[in-house]
Amino acid sequence: MTEAPTPHAPLDCDVAIVGGGPAGLMAAQRLAQAGVRVHLFDAMPSVGRKFLLAGKGGLNLTHSEPDDAFAARFGARRAQIEPMLQVFGAAQVKEWAAGLGIETFVGTSGRVFPVGMKAAPLLRAWLVQLRSLGVQFHTRHRWLGWKTEGEGEGALRFATPAGELLVRARALVLALGGASWPQLGSDGAWAPWLEARGVHVAPLQPANCGFDVLNVASGTAETRRTFLRELVGLEAAPARGWTPHFQERFAGQPLKSVGLSFTDSQGHAFARRGEFVITATGIEGSLVYAASQWLRNEIGGHGHATLHLDLLPEHGAERVAAEVCHPRGARSLSSHLKSRLGIDGVKMGLLHEVLGREGVNDPAALAQAIKALPLTLAAARPVAEAISTAGGVAFEALDANGMLQAIPGVFCAGEMLDWEAPTGGYLLTACLASGVYTAEGVQKFLAA
Numbered sequence: 001m002t003e004a005p006t007p008h009a010p011l012d013c014d015v016a017i018v019g020g021g022p023a024g025l026m027a028a029q030r031l032a033q034a035g036v037r038v039h040l041f042d043a044m045p046s047v048g049r050k051f052l053l054a055g056k057g058g059l060n061l062t063h064s065e066p067d068d069a070f071a072a073r074f075g076a077r078r079a080q081i082e083p084m085l086q087v088f089g090a091a092q093v094k095e096w097a098a099g100l101g102i103e104t105f106v107g108t109s110g111r112v113f114p115v116g117m118k119a120a121p122l123l124r125a126w127l128v129q130l131r132s133l134g135v136q137f138h139t140r141h142r143w144l145g146w147k148t149e150g151e152g153e154g155a156l157r158f159a160t161p162a163g164e165l166l167v168r169a170r171a172l173v174l175a176l177g178g179a180s181w182p183q184l185g186s187d188g189a190w191a192p193w194l195e196a197r198g199v200h201v202a203p204l205q206p207a208n209c210g211f212d213v214l215n216v217a218s219g220t221a222e223t224r225r226t227f228l229r230e231l232v233g234l235e236a237a238p239a240r241g242w243t244p245h246f247q248e249r250f251a252g253q254p255l256k257s258v259g260l261s262f263t264d265s266q267g268h269a270f271a272r273r274g275e276f277v278i279t280a281t282g283i284e285g286s287l288v289y290a291a292s293q294w295l296r297n298e299i300g301g302h303g304h305a306t307l308h309l310d311l312l313p314e315h316g317a318e319r320v321a322a323e324v325c326h327p328r329g330a331r332s333l334s335s336h337l338k339s340r341l342g343i344d345g346v347k348m349g350l351l352h353e354v355l356g357r358e359g360v361n362d363p364a365a366l367a368q369a370i371k372a373l374p375l376t377l378a379a380a381r382p383v384a385e386a387i388s389t390a391g392g393v394a395f396e397a398l399d400a401n402g403m404l405q406a407i408p409g410v411f412c413a414g415e416m417l418d419w420e421a422p423t424g425g426y427l428l429t430a431c432l433a434s435g436v437y438t439a440e441g442v443q444k445f446l447a448a
Contacts, residue, residue: 010152013039015442016169018143018156020047021186022428023414024175025126026435027442032133034443039167040135041158042185043142048123049184050177054428059119061097061104062090062112062425073426075293077419080395084433087440093429100125111425141165143176145193171442175414175435178389179204188389190416198406200394205300206386207420208427209292210284214304214376215241241281246353251280253346259310260287261372264298273313278346282377289387290422296380296390309373311347321367333360343370388427390420401441402434409445413438 015031017024020042028038040047054060063070070090074081094104094112102122103115114122131137144157147166155166177186191201241247254277261271276285288295291307298305312320320341328336338344343351352360354373359365383389393412397404404410413434421427 010155010166010168011039012168013037014169014446015039015171015173016041016156016167017173017175018042019173019175019177019185019414019416020044020137020139021175021177021414022048022051022431023435023438024173025130026432027173027175027413027439028130028135028435029126029133030436030439031442032130032135034439036443036446038135039138039169041138041141041143041167043140044185045139047127047137047139048119050181050186051123051428052119053181053184054119056119058117059114059122060111060423060425060428061114062093062429064090064106064110064112070426070429073421073424074419074430075421077395081419081421081430081433084430084437088429088433088436090425090429093432096432097122100129109424143190145190146197170409171445172410173438173442174410174412174416175438176416178392178415179383180206180386180389182384186389186415188383191392194393194404194407199404200397202391202394202418204383204389204391205296206380206383207292207296207390208289208387208423209296209383209385210279210282210288210381211292211295211299211377212241212282212379212381214378215243242278243353246349247280250278250346250349253278254285255283255309255346255350257313258287258347259313260291260307261310262291262294262298262305262307264294264305265302268294270294278350282381283375284381286423292380293390293420295377299377299379304376304378306374306376309350309375311343311350311370311373312341315341317367317371320370321364324367324370325363341370387423388420389415390418392416392418394418401444402438403441403445411438411441411445 014037017028017038017040020040024040025047028040031038067089071078071082071085097104097114100122102125104112105115106112141158141160144159147153147155147157152166155168156172158165158167174190176190179186179188188204195201254275256275258275259273263269270291272287272290274287276283276287295305323340326340334344334348337348350373351369354375355365355369393416395418397406398412399405402411402413404412414431421430
């Protein structure tokens with residue numbers, strides 16, 4: 001990789017891009033293809049680290065669902081993201097990968113993956129292409145904001161292994177990510193520097209995240225319901241996490257083939273089938289991530305959120321009630337439920353955890369809980385643990401070309417913008433599209 005000059009010799013360039021994730025790399029590609037001299041800076045020893053980790057279990061590039069349904073995944077920010085997707089959407093992502101020699105396929109879920117399932121071959125081919133286009137990389141260069149006084153005022157400051165480096169650029173693209181997975185470089189440290197220059201930055205929050213459950217003291221179902229009704233009036237924060245017995249026995253186990261439903265205080269209803277995992281303190285996994293935006297917001301506004309689990313979505317309520325009440329003779333309740341309904345293991349443990357001994361032995365309450373088991377969440381897990389981030393630079397702070405209205409010549413792209421989307425290829429596609437869109441805005445700025 002290109003060596004940075006010594007701190008005593010400031011670097012001048014057409015465009016400086018800070019951040020070597022998908023948005024920054026795509027912006028670099030489009031600008032370099034247009035003949036612009038690009039220097040890309042990243043705090044880590046190599047670029048694309050979060051991209052590589054995201055693809056560790058199989059790189060989900062995009063999704064094959066219709067464009068309208070795809071755009072709807074961005075919720076309240078659809079109006080801002082959809083124009084980007086119209087320029088560079090799912091079809092263009094597949095074409096781009098093919099241009100790098102990476103063939104793709106559509107999985108049974110509709111998600112699109114590279115044939116080899118891995119991120120490393122795609123990233124290697126991409127970096128070869130970028131270097132051939134003349135993009136110069138500067139790794140281990142951590143952005144420190146702008147120089148505010150003295151010689152070189154207004155220049156970009158970078159901490160490097162050789163000391164501080166000043167960079168003067170005609171245009172700057174910030175693609176610094178949010179605050180999830182900070183060990184890979186996206187730590188949100190940029191927010192105060194932009195706020196100090198008049199840029200509105202919405203607080204960074206966890207998205208596609210797990211949650212801690214509310215630990216309701218053991219007792220009857222009625223005493224637990226009473227506790228929940230009184231929760232809003234409690235001054236002390238409620239205890240979080242499972243009981244020690246449940247945690248020790250079931251943490252790390254998946255809950256498969258269940259339904260999750262949730263209606264927030266604003267009337268937004270969510271209902272989907274899937275699976276998730278029991279953690280040491282609560283729940284996480286794809287089905288939980290899909291509902292995380294509304295669960296997080298409900299907790300933020302009311303201190304807790306109660307969802308309902310259908311442990312047997314393939315069975316109707318009448319059948320479940322009949323099987324629960326079926327005479328069991330000398331068999332234990334656990335054996336009875338396993339033979340009649342296939343409920344055992346973590347599902348049975350969850351029923352005991354929520355209902356308590358008295359509730360589990362009440363046939364009517366048990367049958368109702370199997371189809372709609374209430375699970376109250378006390379808090380989202382920290383943003384550093386989340387897959388992605390909500391919040392960031394407000395779109396209202398940008399002009400039509402993605403440039404900060406408060407700082408002419410400075411553009412923002414990728415996850416550091418205030419939007420969120422579920423997993424399934426939507427996050428990566430929008431980051432790539434944002435890089436394309438921002439590169440076009442930079443070209444217009446330089447031409448002007």
